[in-house]
Amino acid sequence: MIWTAKLIKHNNENRIAIQFEKNDRLIQRIKEFDDARWSAQKMVWHLPDTIENRIRFKIAPQSNSLPSSEGVEQIEKFKQWLRSKRYSQSTVVTYSEALKSFMVFYREKPIADITNEDVIVYNNEHILKNNLSASYQNQIVNAIKLFFQTIRETKMMVDKIHRPKRSKVLPNVLSKEEVKLILEAHSNIKHKMMLCLMYSCGLRCGELLALKPLNIDSKRNIILLKNSKGKKDRIVPLSPKILNMLRDYYILYKPKTFLFEGQIIGNQYDARSLQLILKQAISKVKIQKPVTLHWLRHSYATHLLESGTDLRYIQELLGHNSSKTTEIYTHVSTKSIQQIKSPFDDL
Structure with a gap:
């Protein structure tokens, strides 16, 4: 495989751009890498800027963007532990990259000497100083907690x-009329x-494609x-x-391995292509909201609740571990709220 690799910024993310002569076999190969994406704007395939990808594509790491040699070794051990516990590949990548950020911040400090006070300093001096989100901070905390649970001397x-x-x-929800327009687009x-x-x-998107x-x-x-989230x-x-729609679809497409396959028979349909399908539908029906695929799942749950389905059944249908996760839909259901009369009407 003849290729060139370089560091780029794409949508404010650090990525590694991979350029090679157009070839179906090479395109299929690059798609096998985790979170590989095609940029129509830059006309390149690009991957996450990780330690592994820098090594794989022979990009010299910047000394200030990597942990210490001890940190690199411990992150690799942590990844092996996550895999042995059967965490999904996306979780392994998310947690190891989150831990890497923390380890880079303390590259000069032995891991055995890191304390709870250091986590507070990291939050203040890195997370808050760079205006990073609370969800990202929570990801870091999850990774740190899980990592230090596996370390004995700490x-x-x-x-x-x-x-x-x-x-x-609150979850974003579409009206039934909006859903109908999108589905018929x-x-x-x-x-x-x-x-x-x-x-x-x-x-979920992954559940559909699997x-x-x-x-x-x-x-x-x-x-x-089978084998959904968790x-x-x-x-x-x-x-x-x-x-009935599935029967018509099956007669026409005759899928072999997956119900929805891409251009190559037997291969799963691409998630980014599915997102584009939704984007095209939204454009056709002129809905101005920033709808995502997950909005359809939120809308399904909310519409079930508004039609009188018990919250416990909705929890089962969505595959939520906790009823508290499902209860959030009670805050976006308009069935009860619409019956409340505003005091303004009596003025």
């Missing part, structure tokens, strides 16, 4: 590492089918979701209307 008191106060952000049966299935079953024909149980009118299986009801 001054860190894991139970006393504090988290940032969580912001109460595409004439392409595959594009229409994917969006309809996501909304009708409240699926579906296989054998997961569809047409006799029991259910879909079996390594859990669950079942969701399949509406007769969706089942």
Whole structure:
């Protein structure tokens, strides 16, 4: 493989741009890397700027962007521990990169000497100083806590590492009319089918793309979701209307391995292509909101609640561990709120 690699900034992210002569085999190879993306603006494929990718593509690391040799070694051990615990690859990458940021900050300090006070200093001098988000800070805290739980000789008191106060952000929800417009925007049966299935079953993007024909149980009118988030299986009801659409889709496309396959038979459909399908639908129906695929799942849950479905059933259908996660939809349901009369009307 003949390629050139260089560091770039893309959407305020540090990335590694990989350039090579256009070739289907090479494109397929680069897609196998975690979080590989194509930039139409820069006309390059690009990957996360990680230690592993810098080494893999022979980019000399900047001394101030890497932890100490001890830190690099410990991060690698941490990754091996996460994998042995069967954490997903995306979680392994997220936690190891979060820990790397902390280790870079304390590259001059032996890991055994790092204390809880150092976490506070890092939060103040790095997170807050650079206006980084509370969710990113929470990610760092999760990684630090998990890492120091695996280290024997340490001054860190894991139970006393504090988290940032969580912001109460409500889920974004579309009206039924808006959902209908989006789902009917595409004439392409595959594009229409994917969006309809996501909304009708409240699926996450990854759950939809991992579906296989054998997961569809047409006799029991259910879909079996295997190994979803949190390594859990669950079942969701399949509406007769969706089942009829699936039969038409299956006759036309005859998927082999995955229910929705990309240009190469047997390969999973690309998540970025699915996002583009939604973007095109929104543009066609002229909805101005910044809709994402996950909005369809939020809308599904909220519409179920507004139609009278018990919150416990919604929790099961969404695959939430805690009922508190599902309860957030009670704050965006308008069924009760619309019945409240404003005192302004009596003036």
